[in-house]
Amino acid sequence: MKVTVVGAGNVGATCADVLAYREIANEIILVDIKEGLAEGKALDIWQKSPINLYDSRTIGVTNDYSKTANSDVVVITSGLPRKPGMSRDDLIETNAGIVKSVTEQVIKYSPEATIIIVSNPLDVMTYQAHITSKMPRNKVMGMAGILDTARYRAFLAEALNVSPKDIQAVLMGGHGDTMVPLPRYTTVGGIPVTELIDKDKLDAIIERTKFGGGELVKLMGTSAWYAPGSAAAQMVEAIVRDQKRVFPVCVKLEGEYGIDDCYLGVPVILGKGGIEKVIELDLNAEEKALVENSRQHVKEVMAVLDKLN
């Protein structure tokens, strides 16, 4: 399996590292526009192989997409991260141009690849890649839901003093302040979370999750990379190993949840065919209203993108 990661910055390099040490792909091509950066990080990842015991090769290139030819999966992380005081939406103008030009190059050399977008604003950058690539919706998707759900699960594990492995959860909506964690679909070792935690504490965890990205930006002056890079690698793994994993993933909705023509995070089955199925939950009125609020926000940012194209 051959996987390309575009953007050798914090998220892209972390994703390439996880793909290599977990041997998710045997050939990983890391691409960046900055001379030498991808080559250096790829060499460093390769030099770790005798220590961490893996065979996967990571090769870095500066903007040479011919080396990415016939990739099975391409992860696009290229673009600016936000700084304190910014929203993800503030990145739209610069990152739309980057995602558009990168997608054109990717598709030219790997017309059959499945594309995973990471660049922000996530839902709208997925839209950008979809319209640029003209690929079917099952092959162009965005990574955010695994990350947001992981934050929610980690906060719950800490509050309940249980293993994060035992917390299962679903989160829907856009990757922003309007995201929708779903307590009704959250369990701890099979037990509904609402039986184990007070409502006030759960509400506080939901609020912290919604602003989880911003919390890290405030601490570090730039955005997160370990969990995001690992989350993107987990999506790659589900596809290349045809695992049929159930994850929240950003996809173009075409009537599901009564929503048309909007890119939102929803639970899907991820396998060799990319998004093999969108799972429709039977949401209650309160949950539907929260998802609708998120849809409206993403639609507004999609309209900004339409003007840029």
Ligand SMILES: NC(=O)c1ccc[n+]([C@@H]2O[C@H](COP(=O)([O-])OP(=O)(O)OC[C@H]3O[C@@H](n4cnc5c(N)ncnc54)[C@H](O)[C@@H]3O)[C@@H](O)[C@H]2O)c1
């Ligand atoms: N979806 C998510 O959940 C999620 C999580 C974390 C970060 N992000 C987003 O991912 C993006 C990358 O974040 P980061 O922390 O890795 O940033 P970074 O600045 O560390 O890395 C970005 C890299 O992209 C490269 N780049 C810029 N233009 C390029 C082009 N045209 N072609 C190839 N490479 C190009 C830069 O040289 C840089 O190395 C940001 O937009 C950030 O907001 C999204």
Ligand SMILES: O=C(O)C[C@H](O)C(=O)O
């Ligand atoms: O918060 C950001 O800007 C980056 C990313 O979307 C995140 O949630 O970590």
